[in-house]
Amino acid sequence: MQVTKKIFFIIFFVLNAYSNENILDEIKSNNKIKVCIWPEYYGISFLDQRTQQFSGIDSDLAQELAKDLKVNLEFVPSSFSTLIDDINNNACNIAMFAIADTAQRKEKIRFTTAHLSSDVYAITTKNNRRIQNWDDLDKKGNIIAVAKGTYHETIMKDKLENAQLIVLDKMHKREDEVQAGRADAFMTDYPFAKRMLTKTDWAKLIEPKETYFKTDYAWAMKYGDDEFYNKVEEFIKNIKEDGRLLAIAKKNALEPIIKLK
Numbered sequence: 001m002q003v004t005k006k007i008f009f010i011i012f013f014v015l016n017a018y019s020n021e022n023i024l025d026e027i028k029s030n031n032k033i034k035v036c037i038w039p040e041y042y043g044i045s046f047l048d049q050r051t052q053q054f055s056g057i058d059s060d061l062a063q064e065l066a067k068d069l070k071v072n073l074e075f076v077p078s079s080f081s082t083l084i085d086d087i088n089n090n091a092c093n094i095a096m097f098a099i100a101d102t103a104q105r106k107e108k109i110r111f112t113t114a115h116l117s118s119d120v121y122a123i124t125t126k127n128n129r130r131i132q133n134w135d136d137l138d139k140k141g142n143i144i145a146v147a148k149g150t151y152h153e154t155i156m157k158d159k160l161e162n163a164q165l166i167v168l169d170k171m172h173k174r175e176d177e178v179q180a181g182r183a184d185a186f187m188t189d190y191p192f193a194k195r196m197l198t199k200t201d202w203a204k205l206i207e208p209k210e211t212y213f214k215t216d217y218a219w220a221m222k223y224g225d226d227e228f229y230n231k232v233e234e235f236i237k238n239i240k241e242d243g244r245l246l247a248i249a250k251k252n253a254l255e256p257i258i259k260l261k
Contacts, residue, residue, distance in 0.1 A: 036078035036092035042195030081149030100151040114216035122206035
């Protein structure tokens with residue numbers, strides 16, 4: 001029985017490695033790189049429904065990566081809740097939408113070197129009298145919203161001691177619940193907080209007094225293909241050194257959170 005199990009696992013890992021080992025060749029053969037993005041991520045990979053054009057640092061950098069590889073680019077809609085399945089089921093070759101590098105995700109997907117880093121922020125309404133500063137968030141009677149699948153879900157489950165946490169299955173529900181008064185605040189990051197202040201007239205930003213839980217953001221792919229991984233790492237090194245990362249960060253007003261080293 002033990003021998004049979006050993007043989008099974010050897011075959012499994014060999015087949016898994018084989019299935020993952022030619023991503024770069026596949027990209028070049030198809031003349032196309034498939035990049036998973038979350039099309040609602042303002043400043044990162046945002047799809048304008050009116051123009052059907054993408055904007056944001058990672059959608060811009062995906063275009064640069066495709067240029068460097070001399071292939072076409074295909075964006076594949078994804079989300080934080082479907083990210084791991086999308087990568088491991090080959091919906092895309094790489095996910096590029098400022099993905100928080102967490103221990104839980106690292107068990108299932110492979111992260112590149114980080115290019116961004118953001119702390120946690122909260123959005124409430126201008127007329128919410130209970131929440132005026134960061135210390136007001138974790139008080140009894142308050143309802144704090146997070147989106148399912150985001151790293152804020154894990155963080156706030158650990159951090160909150162008094163306030164009630166609600167986990168919503170769609171990202172936009174956070175804003176809806178807060179704006180409607182069914183939740184007092186929702187947790188987010190620098191790019192999305194910036195979107196709320198730019199695109200709404202009711203949102204109020206609540207910033208931590210000191211570093212709360214700063215997290216590196218990177219891109220993600222399947223385990224098992226060192227050639228493709230190393231090619232992407234080379235690309236990241238190049239854009240940090242040749243000024244492209246800084247220029248594109250400035251273009252998208254994200255210079256405060258880029259990581260050049």
